[in-house]
Amino acid sequence: MQTEPDPKRWFALALLCLAGFMIILDASIVLVAVPSIERELTFSTGGVQWVPSGYALMFGGLLLLGGRIADLLGRRRVFIAGLLLFAASSLLCGFAWTGDALVFARGLQGIAAAVLAPSALSIVMTTFPDGAERNKALGIWGATSGVGGTAGSLIGGPVTDGLGWEWIFFINVPVCLLVAVLAPTLLKDSRGPGRRGFDVTGAVTVTAALIVLVYAVIEAPTSSAGRTTLLALLSATLFALFVLVEQRSSAPLVPLRLFRSRAVVGGNLIGMTWGLAAFGLNFVYTQYAQLALGTSAIRYGLMSSVLAAAAVGGSILGQNLVTRIGPRPVAAAALVVAGIGSTVMSLMTADSGYFETAFWGLTIFGAGLGAGSVAGAIAALSDVAGEDSGVASGLQNATFQIGGAVGIAALSAVAVAHTPGSSPAELVHGYRVAFTACWAFIAVGLLGTALLGKRSADRPQLATEVARHS
Known part of the structure; x- marks a missing residue:
């Protein structure tokens, strides 16, 4: 028996696209503000690059785990939790008193994005029936993400010069709270099929390998060849451990096949x-x-x-x-x-x-x-x-x-x-x-x-x- 489509589905899509726009915007808008951040906060040589890189590393390294968590615990519930974490970490970014504090907060933002992005896309997939409507919804979702990347340059400049770099993070807070308040009304909850486990070990090893790799690259110009080589070997060992974990896991993050x-x-x-x-x-x-x-x-x-x-x-x-x-x-x-x-x-x-x-x-x-x-x-x-x-x-x-x-x-x-x-x-x-x-x-x-x-x-x-x- 064919079920009637959700009458609120297009409002739900608008809400999800707003969250997706914010996630992508946050990856690009910070590039405009990097020089201002570097002037006001204390960083080691080349350390300011951790501000964009910390977000991207946590986002990319934990993205698959975030999708698994949403499937198992409930996509709407995880989506709202991700919004609240994104809002809290954005406040922490804006109030950061040192470069290290900002990098830490950006890492938390990346973790929140790794939970938000796959749960939002999963809700889009379950809200719209397979066929023309789903294709249209996915097209709108993709276009919104593209606009988010484009808007980073245009929004970041006026905000950084007019209000200060802190406000590229503060503007996330009302958006997160608005979406979190409307989510229970507009979004349906759902879970993935089966009872697969969390591959936390796989997520931790691959993310650690990436962090060590990026650190080795950052420090290479000012470090000895021996130290750089040691860091590279440590990263390679962690990557090898990740492959071993995936081979033995009953629910791997990435099926090696x-x-x-x-x-x-x-x-x-x-x-x-x-x-x-x-x-x-x-x-x-x-x-x-x-x-x-x-x-x-x-x-x-x-x-x-x-x-x-x-x-x-x-x-x-x-x-x-x-x-x-x-x-x-x-x-x-x-x-x-x-x-x-x-x-x-x-x-x-x-x-x-x-x-x-x-x-x-x-x-x-x-x-x-x-x-x-x-x-x-x-x-x-x-x-x-x-x-x-x-x-x-x-x-x-x-x-x-x-x-x-x-x-x-x-x-x-x-x-x-x-x-x-x-x-x-x-x-x-x-x-x-x-x-x-x-x-x-x-x-x-x-x-x-x-x-x-x-x-x-x-x-x-x-x-x-x-x-x-x-």
Whole structure:
């Protein structure tokens, strides 16, 4: 017997999209405020990058565990708990008295986001019946997330310059409370099938491995080779332990059988590349604009918004091309385009005008980012069985966030290692090398496209179906 659709479902979607918008916004808006935060709080050399990276690491590392918790304990209940934790951690961020306190609070925010995001998406899936309505709802959800990423640059500048960097966190509090109050009325509770356990050990080991890896990269320019090697070996050991845990777990975070698929591995390498390059390049560019050139946060936000606009256009073009020729050629071309964009960025000097280099570099990079992200997402999901679609989608989002944290750390370390002094010209020298280093990330993505093989590239019909859900 067919049940009647929930009459409040579109109001529920609006509420869930508001929460999703806030989660994505918080990952991007902080990049605008990083220079202001660094000036007001005390950080070690290169330590300010933990402000964006701490959020991304906890978000990506615990995302799959957050989805499992929501399935077992009730999605609406976990969603509301995540909102309250996000509100509390946002208050703690705004009132942070030292750099260490802010990094700790950002980590709590990332944990809250890792609970919020999968529970919200699961509620969307259970609220709308399979078919045209669900596809429309997922499209609105995806578009809202895209707008959140774009809005970070535009909102962050006026808030940082007008009210202070603390308010990029304080504005989350009324949003969280509003959504939490309305959630019991508009959202239906549900649980996942079966009684699977929590793979807490797997979540802890992989997150610890990532934290040690990022720490090793951050400290590399100022540490001895022996210490860096020791940290790298510790990270590798923790990753190996994670694989062992997943092999023996009755309810693993990531079923290792997924990695037998070249499409899954290749697609996730491509997705990770976009996290590495997009977060890393944005972090370096905000340092270049605000620290080396003295650009205000408002002006920086307007200057960097061209990247987001180009990414939106690129994603539309990319989806159309993928449905015709498959994800592999689109991803490969997009990666090369983004590499060209980063090369243009590397030509900037302390005296460059915005329309001489930055505008063109950001536009070219953004177009590649938009098209390539769509191609990578479709590739990562195109060879996944129905029972694995949820975890495969979570894995794709996790690898992007993790890539972002590592990308910020890596390019910041490169910039620090190649900055001979503190004058604008000397700072710019380090940033130019960092922009060039984006090609190392592009190489990882091109390896991912090679793994896709012809089988993935020649399945445009399946790609069309996956595109509706990505």
